Amino acid sequence: xxQKKTSKKKLLRTVFQLLISITALYIVxxxxxxxxxxxxxxxxxxxxxxxxFVVFNISKILNxxxxxxxxxxxxxxxxxxxxxxxxxxxxxxxxxLPGGIGGDGYKIYVLKKNHGLKVVNVFNAVFWDRVAGVxxxxxxxxLFLLPSSFAEMHKAYIPAVYAVLVLCYPVxxxxxxxxxxxxxxxFLITAVESVLIxxxxxxxxxxxxxxLSVPSNHIDYxxxxxxxxxxxxxxxxxxxxxxxxxxxxxxxxxLGLDPNAGVALSLIFFAIAAVSALxxxxxxxxxxxxxxxxxxxxxxxxxxxxxxxxxxxxxETDQ
Numbered sequence: 001x002x003q004k005k006t007s008k009k010k011l012l013r014t015v016f017q018l019l020i021s022i023t024a025l026y027i028v029x030x031x032x033x034x035x036x037x038x039x040x041x042x043x044x045x046x047x048x049x050x051x052x053f054v055v056f057n058i059s060k061i062l063n064x065x066x067x068x069x070x071x072x073x074x075x076x077x078x079x080x081x082x083x084x085x086x087x088x089x090x091x092x093x094x095x096x097l098p099g100g101i102g103g104d105g106y107k108i109y110v111l112k113k114n115h116g117l118k119v120v121n122v123f124n125a126v127f128w129d130r131v132a133g134v135x136x137x138x139x140x141x142x143l144f145l146l147p148s149s150f151a152e153m154h155k156a157y158i159p160a161v162y163a164v165l166v167l168c169y170p171v172x173x174x175x176x177x178x179x180x181x182x183x184x185x186x187f188l189i190t191a192v193e194s195v196l197i198x199x200x201x202x203x204x205x206x207x208x209x210x211x212l213s214v215p216s217n218h219i220d221y222x223x224x225x226x227x228x229x230x231x232x233x234x235x236x237x238x239x240x241x242x243x244x245x246x247x248x249x250x251x252x253x254x255l256g257l258d259p260n261a262g263v264a265l266s267l268i269f270f271a272i273a274a275v276s277a278l279x280x281x282x283x284x285x286x287x288x289x290x291x292x293x294x295x296x297x298x299x300x301x302x303x304x305x306x307x308x309x310x311x312x313x314x315x316e317t318d319q
Contacts (some may be wrong), residue, residue: 017238024242028249030261040212040264048211050206053272058199060276063087066193068130069186070125076117085283086110092280095238095273100120104130127191128180134233135172138164140202140224148223149255188215202226208268221262224251228266241270 029037064080064087071078078086091101110121145151148224152160169191176187183190205225209218228247232240248262 003116013185015145017236021237021242024237024246028242028245029262032251032260037260037264040260043213044211044264044268045213046206046211048207049272052211053275054205054267055200055207056204056269057276057279059204060087060091061195062193062197063133063199066190066197067126067129069190069193070129070183071122073183073186074117074121074125076111076115076122076125077306088277088280089284090280091277092284093097093249095277113184124180124182127177128183130170131175132190132194135168136191136198137226137233139168139195139228140198141223141230142168144219144223144226145201147219149217149220150223153255198226198229200228204272205265205269208265209261211268212261213263214265217255217257220252220255220257221265224248224262225265229253240273254268 023062061084064084067087067211068078068080068083072250073082086107090107092103092271093106094103104126108119108126111117111122112119142161145161146165151161172191173187176183202222205222206218209221214221224247225244228244229245231243234243237243242268245263249259252259252262
């Protein structure tokens with residue numbers, strides 16, 4: 001009975017996320033020139049799109065390495081290869097199974113089951129890894145807003161943006177010191193990695209702008225991109241679909257700029273994220289064929305087989 005209630009809640013959450021994404025995309029497509037939008041996307045430079053894809057995945061690998069630092073802080077020692085595999089499978093769950101357990105929940109489930117750790121310890125590591133990313137996102141968003149047209153149009157808010165820029169990491173350090181003392185020793189390195197991760201995503205977006213031959217106002221586009229990334233943090237859409245696009249639509253209209261390039265950027269970025277997430281499905285299906293490599297007393301093949309076996313168990317549970 002309890003299992004049926006849980007499955008019903010997951011289904012309702014999935015339907016809600018789909019409705020929000022579809023509604024947002026419908027609004028965007030009805031308020032843009034779809035013919036021009038398709039033309040912009042179809043004529044994009046493939047070389048710059050490839051660079052955007054590579055840089056995006058570099059950001060994800062850096063993200064996985066940062067998460068592994070949090071794992072080591074709770075005495076969970078995973079090989080980098082196994083951890084990256086686990087991270088990409090989690091990406092697949094986030095993107096294509098949004099109403100299910102989700103990528104973070106999947107990682108917590110696997111690590112508890114296969115490594116005998118308390119759920120709360122793994123949750124703390126995964127959660128604070130996320131928080132580190134949010135602080136870096138706020139920091140870079142403030143940094144990009146200062147030279148943007150938004151700052152020129154709303155000079156009264158510039159001191160507030162500077163306040164976010166200056167106070168962001170002191171607040172992060174204070175919260176870490178009070179709430180998660182076990183992560184104090186890695187605060188500096190994870191803070192730097194977090195900024196690099198978000199910067200890599202902004203660089204990926206910039207390569208998309210170059211692919212679309214957007215001639216000017218790149219800072220404005222990148223500032224909106226970072227603001228839209230903040231919007232996608234909220235789990236109300238499928239993989240952020242719709243949230244980023246509608247942010248670009250209204251923000252660029254507000255600045256008096258053509259929104260088609262911004263919407264094209266967001267759609268291509270989503271496609272890159274989706275294709276990258278499919279790597280997780282491939283890694284999961286191929287996990288049984290990997291060579292044996294030692295990590296925490298288990299071979300790499302055994303660890304990877306555990307991921308596939310656990311995924312099958314979770315899919316059966318969701319049904």
